[in-house]
Amino acid sequence: MNFNTKLIHAGVSRDNITGAVNVPIYQASTYAQTKLGGHPEYEYSRTGNPTRRAVEELIKDLEGGTAGFAFASGSAAIHNVFSLFSTGDHIIVGNDVYGGTFRLINTVLKRQGLSFTVVDTRNLAEVKAAIRPNTKAIYLETPTNPLMQITDITAITELGKAEKLLTVVDNTFATPYIQQPLKLGADIVLHSASKYLGGHSDLVAGLVVVKGQRLGERIGYLQNAIGGILGPQDSWLLQRGIKTLAVRMQAHEKNTQKIFEFLKENKDIAKIYYPGDPMAKDFKIVKKQMNGFGGMISFELKKGLSIQRFIEGLQIITLAESLGAVESLIEVPAVMTHGAIPEKIRLKNGISNELIRLSVGIEQVEDLLSDLRQALAKAK
Numbered sequence: 001m002n003f004n005t006k007l008i009h010a011g012v013s014r015d016n017i018t019g020a021v022n023v024p025i026y027q028a029s030t031y032a033q034t035k036l037g038g039h040p041e042y043e044y045s046r047t048g049n050p051t052r053r054a055v056e057e058l059i060k061d062l063e064g065g066t067a068g069f070a071f072a073s074g075s076a077a078i079h080n081v082f083s084l085f086s087t088g089d090h091i092i093v094g095n096d097v098y099g100g101t102f103r104l105i106n107t108v109l110k111r112q113g114l115s116f117t118v119v120d121t122r123n124l125a126e127v128k129a130a131i132r133p134n135t136k137a138i139y140l141e142t143p144t145n146p147l148m149q150i151t152d153i154t155a156i157t158e159l160g161k162a163e164k165l166l167t168v169v170d171n172t173f174a175t176p177y178i179q180q181p182l183k184l185g186a187d188i189v190l191h192s193a194s195k196y197l198g199g200h201s202d203l204v205a206g207l208v209v210v211k212g213q214r215l216g217e218r219i220g221y222l223q224n225a226i227g228g229i230l231g232p233q234d235s236w237l238l239q240r241g242i243k244t245l246a247v248r249m250q251a252h253e254k255n256t257q258k259i260f261e262f263l264k265e266n267k268d269i270a271k272i273y274y275p276g277d278p279m280a281k282d283f284k285i286v287k288k289q290m291n292g293f294g295g296m297i298s299f300e301l302k303k304g305l306s307i308q309r310f311i312e313g314l315q316i317i318t319l320a321e322s323l324g325a326v327e328s329l330i331e332v333p334a335v336m337t338h339g340a341i342p343e344k345i346r347l348k349n350g351i352s353n354e355l356i357r358l359s360v361g362i363e364q365v366e367d368l369l370s371d372l373r374q375a376l377a378k379a380k
């Protein structure tokens with residue numbers, strides 16, 4: 001089955017009891033048992049629920065893994081994965097990962113006895129040098145947020161295998177439509193499904209897919225023990241969103257390409273960060289491991305232009321955190337998503353005060369272009 005067909009028909013795509021062409025919302029906490037001491041497929045909804053199971057089977061098939069798991073948020077999914085590790089374990093983390101991941105690491109996981117080394121995962125020597133006897137995993141994102149940095153997933157997973165480390169990839173920005181890290185050797189892939197997979201800014205959810213039976217059992221055990229599961233309503237909504245992933249991603253990509261060309265030609269733009277920029281030094285890796293360039297683009301206005309007048313002057317593109325939805329969303333990382341990072345570190349990592357991140361939606365692109373054009377005029 002081709003990927004675009006899998007989106008509609010893989011996993012559990014219909015109700016086995018009634019034949020309903022969508023899996024219904026099984027709004028139940030518990031299930032009648034016919035035999036004392038038997039172990040029916042469903043016994044309690046924290047452990048398993050048919051609506052959640054359907055979306056878990058679907059993401060498993062889309063990422064090409066052994067088992068899939070759905071959580072109440074991307075952050076809950078990340079926490080569940082880090083719960084594989086124990087006091088004394090050490091983990092290597094990419095330096096441009098999601099801000100909430102750093103918050104979880106610095107204010108929760110370190111208190112519980114895990115230690116971390118933050119590195120630029122694009123630099124294999126730097127990753128290698130960070131490995132200690134107690135290192136258990138490498139955790140990364142590619143492309144990163146908001147600078148669209150690209151890490152060679154195959155190179156990292158080869159190193160991980162040689163050193164007996166798990167490789168964990170947050171695949172939120174690319175989605176399995178564009179990039180499938182398990183096929184490149186990763187052990188665990190996870191998502192904030194609140195973004196492209198849900199796709200409509202109406203849902204907070206997280207997904208994890210693992211390769212290997214044993215790892216699947218361990219993550220499943222933790223999902224049940226910790227209990228941060230996705231409820232049946234949101235599981236249903238997520239499966240509904242995923243069905244249109246291909247058509248949405250095609251529209252996101254087409255629009256983003258046009259916006260990239262517009263920005264590139266525009267004298268008011270100082271810098272652009274976009275995986276589809278053929279002049280970027282990581283473009284070779286992009287071509288090797290991604291089936292497209294996605295719908296995220298970041299840029300800087302020329303000095304002297306007012307970011308505030310530009311952003312507040314937009315009429316269609318909406319000022320908001322989050323990304324990956326049908327409507328275009330714009331934000332300024334320095335004062336919004338990345339505001340919690342101390343300025344010195346933020347600037348050192350390349351996230352300037354002028355940086356703007358745009359999640360390109362699927363509106364008619366001419367409307368987005370004229371919105372950008374008129375807002376740039378107001379910025380002067």
Ligand SMILES: *Cc1c(COP(=O)(O)O)cnc(C)c1O
Pocket residue numbers: 073074075076098100141145170172173191192193194195204205206
């Ligand atoms: C949003 C996001 C998360 C966190 O997910 P939530 O669903 O908001 O908890 C994790 N990783 C990336 C890359 C994200 O963009």
